[in-house]
Amino acid sequence: MGRYVARRLLQMIPVFIGTTLLIFIMVNVLPGDPVRALWGDKPPDPAQVAQIRHDRGLDLPLWQQYLHYMGGLLQGDFGKTIAGNRPVLDEITQAFPVSMRLASMAWTFELIVGITLGVLAGIKRGRFVDNTVTLFTLLVISVPIFVVGLLCQLFFGNELGWITPTVQDSENMSQLLVPAIVLGMVGLAYVARLTRTSIAENRQADYMRTAVAKGLPRQRIITRHLLRNSLIPVVTYLGTDVGTLMGGAVITEGIFNVTGVGNLLFQALARREGAVIVGVVTVLVIVYLIASLIVDLLYAVLDPRIRYA
Amino acid sequence: MTSIDIKADSVPAPRSGEERSGRLLDVKDLHVEFHTREGVVKAVNGVNYSVDAGETLAVLGESGSGKSVTAQAIMGILDMPPGKIPQGEILFRGQDMLKMSNEERRKIRGRKIAMIFQDALSSLNPVLSVGYQLGEMFRVHDGLSRKQAKAKAVELMERVKIPAAKERVNDYPHQFSGGMRQRIMIAMALALEPDLIIADEPTTALDVTVQAQVMDLLADLQREYNMGLILITHDLGVVADVADKIAVMYAGRIVETAPVHELYKRPAHPYTRGLLESIPRLDQKGQELYAIKGLPPNLLHIPSGCAFNPRCPKAQDICRTDVPALVPVTERDGAELPGRGSACHFWKETIHG
Amino acid sequence: MPDLTKTTATATDEQSVTPDAPVDAIASGPAPGKPRSLWNDAWRELRSNPLFVISAFLIVVLLVVAAFPGLFTDANPDSGDQVNHFLGKPELTHFFQADWFGYDRVGRSIYSRVVHGARNSILVGVGVTILVTLFGGLCGMLAGYFGGFWDSLISRLTDVFFGIPFLLGAMVVLNAFTDRTVWVVMGALAFLGWTQIARVMRGAVITTKHADYVVAARALGAGTKRILFRHILPNALAPVIVVATISLGTYIVAESTLSYLGLGLGDGAISWGGDISDATQDIRNNPHTLFFPAGMLSITVLAFIMMGDAVREALDPKLR
Secondary structure, three states: OHHHHHHHHHHHHHHHHHHHHHHHHHHHHOOOOHHHHOOOOOOOOHHHHHHHHHHOOOOOOHHHHHHHHHHHHHOOOOOEOOOOOOEHHHHHHHHHHHHHHHHHHHHHHHHHHHHHHHHHHHHOOOOHHHHHHHHHHHHHHHOOHHHHHHHHHHHHHHHOOOOOOOOOOOOOHHHHHHHHHHHHHHHHHHHHHHHHHHHHHHHOOHHHHHHHHOOOOHHHHHHHHHHHHHHHHHHHHHHHHHHHHHHOOHHHHHHHOOOOHHHHHHHHHHHOOHHHHHHHHHHHHHHHHHHHHHHHHHHHHHOOOOOOO | OOOOOOOOOOOOOOOOOOOOOOOOEEEEEEEEEEEEOOEEEEEEEEEEEEEOOOOEEEEEOOOOOOHHHHHHHHHOOOOOOOEEEEEEEEEEOOEEHHHOOHHHHHHHEOOOEEEEOOOHHHHOOOOOOHHHHHHHHHHHHOOOOHHHHHHHHHHHHHHOOOOOHHHHOOOOHHHOOHHHHHHHHHHHHHOOOOOEEEEEOOOOOOOHHHHHHHHHHHHHHHHHHOOEEEEEEOOHHHHHHHOOEEEEEEOOEEEEEEEHHHHHHOOOOHHHHHHHHOOOOHHHOOOOOOOOOOOOOOOOOOOOOOOOHHHOOOOOHHHHHOOOOOEEEEOOOOOEEEEEEEOOOOHHHHHHO | OHHHHHHHHHHHHHHOOOOOOOHHHHHHOOOOOOOOOHHHHHHHHHHOOHHHHHHHHHHHHHHHHHHOHHHOOOOOOOOOOHHHHOOOOOOOOOOOOOOOOOEOOOOOEHHHHHHHHHHHHHHHHHHHHHHHHHHHHHHHHHHHHHOHHHHHHHHHHHHHHHHOOHHHHHHHHHHOOOOOOHHHHHHHHHHHHHHHHHHHHHHHHHHHHOOHHHHHHHHOOOOHHHHHHHHHHHHHHHHHHHHHHHHHHHHHHHHHHHHHOOOOOOOOOOOHHHHHHHHHHHOOOOOHHHHHHHHHHHHHHHHHHHHHHHHHHHHOHHHO
């Protein structure tokens, strides 16, 4: 077990390097000059531009820039913003908890409602409940999240006045509730579908027939045998979805004006703040890698057939 | 259809505390069909058989003959729908189980009638320890605590001769060998000392050497507990050693019944004869092996008349039009042959000719 | 009832080769004399699935709209008449006319824009799916079949791409382009999306590679090319097709999302996502500017997702 974790951690290093390198290249090779952008529409002073570029090491070859960046990263230094010269880490630590809160609310919603719907549909396969849930999930997946967000804002915020159309205070859980539901909607649909399929497959399994032949009550057969086995793939999906929710919040955060990671990233793209973009994605990659490690470990706990190989 | 029963010479005394009303299990004119998209599959078409305590009935037949479906109907584990039982009775100690409530039937399952499945690996829950799965029987039916149930599970595992039972009780099914897994299945069926065990091809998935061990174990335990046993198999070799009587099934019907040794000596149905002749024998080395020509019938379209007629070497016109009933088989002089019956228009020619 | 269905299936299959089988049994078996392959079965299953029939109908209509928008509207989607039509309300009984869905804030016919927007969305969706299936499929096949170095390389590469959130990556890439044509958007999405198919294909090939019939083909001396294309590919294709069909819908969503964010198709190109973004300026008073492009977009995505679902149900016997 310990050795497995160590090996997995080692395996993460090349993936981490590869991902940060990829995003670093994407941000820096592509055209657009953040230094020039400081001057806005006015013609920039070439000497000053060159000076700033030199100070920031932006005149070095790309691979040196990357090494510098990684060197700094190892010491917890994410670099500084071009405009304002603020540490990128400050911006991230400010935005991160907000996204974390939003994502965990969305995740909880996904977990509870998604699994419940999936179980109902899976057990009553082919009946009214099943068809309703299936139709609902199809619709949720088909209507893009920005449309859902806009409609919720229009309906709950403007028409009914239940919520403020935009979030005024990102600390306030009740204000984050509707954005979290919007954010978790697609994941919820996938969780429900996955649960339903998994239950439908396991219901046919031989061990289910054995459980009936043992004379177990229906309740026990469903909870101890059917659910125990069917939820294994759902757990793994939910695990990896933590990262997706954090990264996927750009739209939701934009619509409801939540000042989280997605918002930060969107601003950074507009201002071409390479260091912020790379920093945010790096943090998301770390979240993703840790989540997938936890999922793998959890999988082995839930399914004894999986060995730590 | 005639029901044919065999009185074993020494019917063991009924178990104490339980009053006997007639036979242990009596299946009467059972029909099972499945409603599929392609039509109605008639899997069982009027089966009659019975088992007494301490008796072993072997049900023999190819896959698709309805032998497993009959067992599942007795057990009450048919998927309904698509399955349906339009007709018939399944009497357990004189009571028709088909008329019982779901709850009554559930209480019989595992406690009074237990089943052993063919593929123990897929029939055991892969993510629960064997100790848990064995103990579940006691926890549900007897209301034992987790700890007591585990102790009982260890006891059971020792009973079916699993080495180091105490250490292995928390292992999972995939950690056992095929033979050991089947022993666990047997232990699970035995847990509450049921009156009747249905074993559906219990050794088919096992190595030949292990097959014999598992069969012997099952036979020993059956004798010890004086249980009725229905042994479903397509392997004539397995049957000869353990069964008291045999019912041969074809296309959802019983085509021949007989005490075990008589069947081997003098089959009274061309299908049984075909089965026996297709066993490889050492004394016929070098000769071409006999095989029944053709394939089992499509249950969506069972041939008219005798279902076996397209494959039967003796088929006449009558076989293509009239369904033969299961009639008592007698000696040439009319002397009774207890327990014997054949559903062939030409049983006389088959047994005596 | 696994035992029973298996039995009836084989009995049906082989009925026709039994010389002694009575004539009526042969004639009444489904598809006599024809082997029942996965694809035959799947096709039969599909045709009887209402989900498939509806989605196929929708997709055909959408394809026609995308190919020949002129058949459905004469109104020019780009030229607005702000004086006469500024935010004109929809006339729901004026079927197929310029004012059917009303006008936007520049006085352009929303109906015409919805019709003309189909081409870009579907082009991106189909284009990305083709690129991703070809490239990802090829990589997955190489990794799965040859293993070793290729497998490690491609697996690590897919790991790297999986770490980057799809939408964020696409935003970063597209942000760099000033002239975002359909091809640029397609390329960016394909660049970030190929790994999914690669993984699915790799898994399917590895499973198939060890199947008895492939081992047998190799033992009989079949060459690599023959084994790959005649034996492995046709049998590994099912999961790839399922994933590709479903992801087609999600690529359309991705394009519209990027356009909504202002990072999708460039100026001048008509995109439902862009129109929805325009509509947000005053949805409260003019919800029709949001509803029609959003509705069209959702129906399109729904059609492809439904198709993917139907295909999966048909190709995965476990789900029947």
